[in-house]
Amino acid sequence: MIRIGLIGEDPNDTKAIENLMRQKFDVGFHYKTISKNQRGSKMFGKNAVRSYNIELSSSAFNYVLVIVDADAIITENAKLQEKKEKYKELEKQLNCRCLLLLNIYELEALILADIAGFKDYYQTNITFKGSVAHVEKPKEFLQEKTGKKYKVSDCPTLFQHLNFDTIANNCPYFKAFIADFEKALKN
Amino acid sequence: MLKELYIENYKSLKNVTVQFKDGLNIIIGKNGSGKSNLLEFINTDANLKPFFVYENNFKFASDYMYIFSYRQEQKKIEVTFEVKSEYTTENDKPKHIQHVHISWKNENDSDPFLATEYTFPDQLSWINLNKILDDLFQIRDFKVNLIEFNIPSSLFWLDRPASFSVNKNNHLYYFLERALDGFSLTFLFGYFFEQKLYEEKNSIKLENEINNIKSIFIESFNIFKNEHNIDGALKLFSPIEEIRIGTNINIYKVDGKILIDNLTLEFKVNDSWIPWNYLSDGTKRLFYLITEMSCQKHGLILIEEPELGIHPHQLYKLMQFIKEQSEEKQIIISTHSPVVLDALDPDELDRITIAKIEDGGSKFYKLTDEQKSKGSEYMKEVGELSYYWLHSDLEEDD
Numbered sequence: 184m185i186r187i188g189l190i191g192e193d194p195n196d197t198k199a200i201e202n203l204m205r206q207k208f209d210v211g212f213h214y215k216t217i218s219k220n221q222r223g224s225k226m227f228g229k230n231a232v233r234s235y236n237i238e239l240s241s242s243a244f245n246y247v248l249v250i251v252d253a254d255a256i257i258t259e260n261a262k263l264q265e266k267k268e269k270y271k272e273l274e275k276q277l278n279c280r281c282l283l284l285l286n287i288y289e290l291e292a293l294i295l296a297d298i299a300g301f302k303d304y305y306q307t308n309i310t311f312k313g314s315v316a317h318v319e320k321p322k323e324f325l326q327e328k329t330g331k332k333y334k335v336s337d338c339p340t341l342f343q344h345l346n347f348d349t350i351a352n353n354c355p356y357f358k359a360f361i362a363d364f365e366k367a368l369k370n
Numbered sequence: 371m372l373k374e375l376y377i378e379n380y381k382s383l384k385n386v387t388v389q390f391k392d393g394l395n396i397i398i399g400k401n402g403s404g405k406s407n408l409l410e411f412i413n414t415d416a417n418l419k420p421f422f423v424y425e426n427n428f429k430f431a432s433d434y435m436y437i438f439s440y441r442q443e444q445k446k447i448e449v450t451f452e453v454k455s456e457y458t459t460e461n462d463k464p465k466h467i468q469h470v471h472i473s474w475k476n477e478n479d480s481d482p483f484l485a486t487e488y489t490f491p492d493q494l495s496w497i498n499l500n501k502i503l504d505d506l507f508q509i510r511d512f513k514v515n516l517i518e519f520n521i522p523s524s525l526f527w528l529d530r531p532a533s534f535s536v537n538k539n540n541h542l543y544y545f546l547e548r549a550l551d552g553f554s555l556t557f558l559f560g561y562f563f564e565q566k567l568y569e570e571k572n573s574i575k576l577e578n579e580i581n582n583i584k585s586i587f588i589e590s591f592n593i594f595k596n597e598h599n600i601d602g603a604l605k606l607f608s609p610i611e612e613i614r615i616g617t618n619i620n621i622y623k624v625d626g627k628i629l630i631d632n633l634t635l636e637f638k639v640n641d642s643w644i645p646w647n648y649l650s651d652g653t654k655r656l657f658y659l660i661t662e663m664s665c666q667k668h669g670l671i672l673i674e675e676p677e678l679g680i681h682p683h684q685l686y687k688l689m690q691f692i693k694e695q696s697e698e699k700q701i702i703i704s705t706h707s708p709v710v711l712d713a714l715d716p717d718e719l720d721r722i723t724i725a726k727i728e729d730g731g732s733k734f735y736k737l738t739d740e741q742k743s744k745g746s747e748y749m750k751e752v753g754e755l756s757y758y759w760l761h762s763d764l765e766e767d768d
Contacts, residue, residue, distance in 0.1 A: 237748060
């Protein structure tokens, strides 16, 4: 059994990614959100880090997936670097091997990568063409296009309906993350 | 002390065993996990108050057992009750027969338990139980008090001034009982029933005391307040600095009757005397919690969510008060508040009980050794046990 821990800025984010990962990595995998109900930048706070290590020492994990919103598009290098540095600082303090999923701009970019799945789930006429890594505020985009039908709390269920392979094909950073994940599993 | 409880078929409590500790016990669990049902059951049945069978298909014939021990004259007696209920009908009326098997031994006594049995043609009442305890061990006042979410709706004296009349030929005790009519708080019951004045005056004719009634009220109230340190506790743990009998009591003699008018309590808050209705909801609840606990010297107190309507800083203080109170009596709290959980010390983690729904019914668990160890780590590293509760898997299996 490969035990995967998840750390994120929002419980909906970690559960959504867990559900997406289960589409491809389910049998033989055990997922657990480490330190639930964290919000925003608190995930990097001292108490949060201490709690992660208590959890990591109480049960063995093979890897911890750290899910962070970049709050920047792919061309905003300085902002992306800032988030990566924050992650590296966290990684140094954790007693476990980690992998970063840095969502550009935020989790909803992955939804844009399978817009057909989203359209089917909400029964809307939404369309999206272009690079998901160049969309600023994809959450607001989805809310606007659905008349606020889309809600963040829908994400865990929504991500069960989206297609893993479609997302990987249309979202370069997610594809790279999965490649890193598969490589890590072999080590 | 309520030590262990076994319950069958009471609402969500299908088949439940719960252990309790002396002093403070804290029950946590999600909404609908059975915390309130448990407290309600203990209040109804450990107290052995009359119980009504309200559904035809509901059989209150559950075998339940509770064990408690008492300290008296520095002697600890361990008493085990096994109460078996039979529910039958007689002339189409519900009939409830109870068989009570009681066994006991003194602490550190190597002799086996002594035992005796009682059968009651009707449901065992609190009065009967106290009689047994008195006969066997000279133990009295086995008392259970449930402090619920809501302040009792009937607050004669508090939310409105009391006015009543009595025949002037009555004894004073009748007058006092009349004044009590409608009270639902231990605090106000205690005012009359516990103070010595009641016994001293119960043979005195009311008409002989007519000129002293006002001073009798005030004097006895002050004795009661001091005996239970009511003002001291309210001042330390609530915004109320002091309480008193309202100064505007009027006594009239009318056609052979004595009329008492405008009997009420007043509360000193921010240096001003105000009536009950001017207190905030949170302050009212603090008054309710503090006075109920202060006025019950021993036995068992059940508290539903002490945090309701209380500011976090005030709740922190209230938990200090509850912990102090739990040194003399057993207290069982249900809560959803991190502040309540954070009142525990690292060596008190076995005071936590977790309520869960499993297989369609409530279950109650103590922390495992692993959970206790993790809880201690959280207290040491993060500084708060509640962090473990809020962000980890304390209530869930991995």
